[in-house]
Amino acid sequence: MIAIKNLEKSFGKNKVLKGVDLEVKGQGIFAILGPNGSGKTTIIKSILGMVLPDAGEIVVGAEGVKGNWNYRKNISYLPQIAHFPENLKVKELLRMVKDIRGQEGNEQPLIERFKLEGFMNSRLRNLSGGTRQKVNIVLCFMFNSPYIILDEPTSGLDPVAMITLRELIQEERAKGKVILLTTHIMDIVEEMADEIVFLLEGKIFFKGSLQDMRDMTGEMKLERSIANILLRNDKQYQEVLTT
Numbered sequence: 001m002i003a004i005k006n007l008e009k010s011f012g013k014n015k016v017l018k019g020v021d022l023e024v025k026g027q028g029i030f031a032i033l034g035p036n037g038s039g040k041t042t043i044i045k046s047i048l049g050m051v052l053p054d055a056g057e058i059v060v061g062a063e064g065v066k067g068n069w070n071y072r073k074n075i076s077y078l079p080q081i082a083h084f085p086e087n088l089k090v091k092e093l094l095r096m097v098k099d100i101r102g103q104e105g106n107e108q109p110l111i112e113r114f115k116l117e118g119f120m121n122s123r124l125r126n127l128s129g130g131t132r133q134k135v136n137i138v139l140c141f142m143f144n145s146p147y148i149i150l151d152e153p154t155s156g157l158d159p160v161a162m163i164t165l166r167e168l169i170q171e172e173r174a175k176g177k178v179i180l181l182t183t184h185i186m187d188i189v190e191e192m193a194d195e196i197v198f199l200l201e202g203k204i205f206f207k208g209s210l211q212d213m214r215d216m217t218g219e220m221k222l223e224r225s226i227a228n229i230l231l232r233n234d235k236q237y238q239e240v241l242t243t
């Protein structure tokens, strides 16, 4: 269970989160959606303790997040942009992350699935964007954590890797994990999400199933549903529906 109560966060004058209340109960895939800059990553980083909220409370499992690092070992995180020392070799990075976490990982099957065997001795600075992302996926999925947080996990992946990632996410879901996912690829959400959370203007605007969203907006396709919500709430999006 993840419970967020009245979360507020500003960066200077930019009020990003204006009282976010969100409860993620049970297991499954929860897609956090919203326009660019709506605060999806800020919520995720607040859950991880990487952003310090101005107000509010977050509980992960039974543990409050404030001043606590213990709960982090239960979360695997795939960041939107990962920053690691560029001169590290892939095998050194894998070792380093396992040492930092103090947990052994089951990386070998993932290395094989993403065909990374030939890159173990490559330095990060020499990897393509997509190969880096595959390494980041291995780093995230090699630990058996009850919570998995994926921030734009498909970025840079080729279609084969994309299918492998989708399979991997489904396998983790079948194991009873709680998976939080942000993505701008709506067919992934339509295929996989058990619940959709839609963030707008600093608050949770909608939380429910895909069918609930269809019912609310009268649109069958998620992309159109979201465009419909944005149109109702912001005139600048009117063109989206008329094109």
Ligand SMILES: Nc1ncnc2c1ncn2[C@@H]1O[C@H](COP(=O)(O)OP(=O)(O)OP(=O)(O)O)[C@@H](O)[C@H]1O
Pocket: 011, 014, 016, 034, 035, 036, 037, 038, 039, 040, 041, 042, 043
């Ligand atoms: N460290 C920071 N310092 C200043 N502003 C920040 C910082 N992090 C985020 N912001 C701002 O907060 C707002 C929300 O950013 P965030 O990355 O959470 O949005 P997002 O919904 O994840 O966006 P996207 O869909 O583009 O990934 C943006 O206006 C962003 O510029």
